[in-house]
Amino acid sequence: MKTKAGSAVLKKAWREIYQERTCPGYDILFSADHAHQVEEHKKRCRFCDGKTMEEFASWKELGEKIQTITPHPKQPDIAPGQIWSLHRSLGGWDDMHRHVNPPMVLVLELLNDVDGIRVAQIFDAPVLALADDVDLGDGFGHAQPWNTYALRKEDVEYCWGQVSPEMVQHIQALAETEEENDTIDENNTIYFFRQFEIEVGATMAMQALPTLIHRHEYPDLPTWVEDPKKVRGKVLEFKPRTTLPETDNALVMFGAMQFPETMIKKAASGAAHQFSYNVITLNDHTIETGTTGLARLVAQDIEDDTIHVEGWLDEKNTTGHLLAWWNHAGVFDEGEVSHDLESGYFEIDFTDRSSREFDEGKLILLLIRGEHASTD
């Protein structure tokens, strides 16, 4: 695949895209909160080095004039073919002191089972486009069928336009033929541009991935479970004297929280293998029920760096998602659980654990279920 543009033109376009993707915007560049990161960025970026707020005073004035004739962006229901900008929260500083700015994307399809979307990244530099990029027209730039990924629906911010269903189909068809990128010479400017674009796409996708997996694995749990702050609030609303662990993982929070003493089922005296765990039922808006159950452990040992646990849940609490963590020094490592919904029998493996972690650590079990499967 070849481009008609000369080397200098290609490199200029590539430089500009790189700045667009990695240089902080006005509010970040001159924000006291980001001062340290900006300083480090400026040491490395010759484009931003030397930029002062004073330089932009007149540009701000010009921008405000143009703003008067700029239409307000829309936020319609998401549909395939729409062109969206992504929330700025998906961007941020990376380990190279670059401020990754989320790109525009074209929605290719809705992933309704996980409240997600599949998108193609968009770039606006015609000279960097090859035959397998698709010109979206109307100044929207080109879609990258070789750079598609899944996002959460809530990752998009503003809708800027719409392309035809035929164009979406064409892009999807191209996306399914993956060989084209391999034909670009590794010394070609476009090769580096594309590698970088894929990196940007991966940065966006990686942030959505845990939630999408969570939604796929626990479709019956409400979406507010994905927000640890909401979970903390709802737990305290449900039982104010509950003790909550310090964690950003909402499911760990449910598993490791301690209800007030009066609610906790105690093991019968002499029943050394009985183990107390939390049983939570959620609905769309709140915690429906929260109690503790008593599991019977029949094995808990370590062999070949794997902690193995076996046992039965109590008869009343066999259905739901069973999750398990090994808590060592406040670090919660999730185990691989196999769980028989009828009998309540379960087996759990925590791999790559040391004897010390086994001796000093503690098992956490959680049985969680949702009453409904819809968004909050």
Next chain:
Amino acid sequence: MSQDNEQIFTAWLNSPECWKLLKKCAHKYCKNIADNPYTSLDPGKDEPDDFAAELWRLLRTRKGELINKLALFLVREDWVALQRYLMSMASSSLHEQNRDKYYQRVRQALSDAGSSLGYQSTKHQTSYGSMTPEAIAAPPYVSLVDEGWKPTFPAIATDTVKKATTITKLAKIFREQLERHLEKNVRVQTRELCAYIRDGWPAGTAYDIKETQIVQDDNGKPLSESDALTQADNSHSQLLAYSQDWLQDFSDRIALYLDDQQLLILMCLRIYCHFTQEKVARLLGLSGPSHVSYKMNQARNIINLFTSQEDRLSGEDLDEKLYDIFLKMLLDTCKDEDCSRSYQEKDNETHKELS
């Protein structure tokens, strides 16, 4: 956007205040470039007033397209991105104009004549002529002449070919000749009209600019463009004198990226000190030679990421001498005391390892 706002904006565009503001924007930008010569390997040659005029032209003629492009920056009040985008457009546009002023003049004359000539402008080309659906695109002027077509050229003084009236007159004459020859209604691309005019008159002289310079070799034969460029690059010392400071700044910045990930000392130990991968692994606490090799690849990727954006440091126009100097500068930033090998040796090793 309301009709009122649109009218107010248009009125503002035509006001002295607008011109003053655009000049201020352009001057601030150019001052920053002058204060920071490392922003580009090629120093900007355009005057701030040229930029201001170009910004004004862009806002006046491509307002709709610009609004689409800039909307996100405007919503986010990202004035840095606004500047970057507008100045990039203005700079490309000025570059285009400087490349062929006469073409720009012809396009402007056709544009001003508008519908009377059937002028149309799309993203990639401008044309004029018949607006009927059956009209065909006129074949390239050169190919028609090659096929034996002999156009006629009316008696017009050379110094008048830049006048709008003359250009529109020639546009009509050219189109009529084409339609007679092809026996069809035609649409003519602006560049083909230019080719016709240039064939009849030395249009460039009207702008006091040289027509395409033909560079000749020692035997008087014309050189290809790439040969001519190579010849120009032979004055290497001149090139290096110009870019040395820029290169130093560029390599210093990349060195920081490498240093962040402990890759500079790794490269230094491998290339300057000629340590084996095993020894480097031991010194830096890496798991083994394959880890060193992996890290060297990481270093290469970082260097390539940045050199791929620069003229003469990568790709088709790679200047190997310049690249070697850059690498030497880059590795020199590592101040490890053990790196005491001679530069000549360092050069050789650097080349072998990284090229």
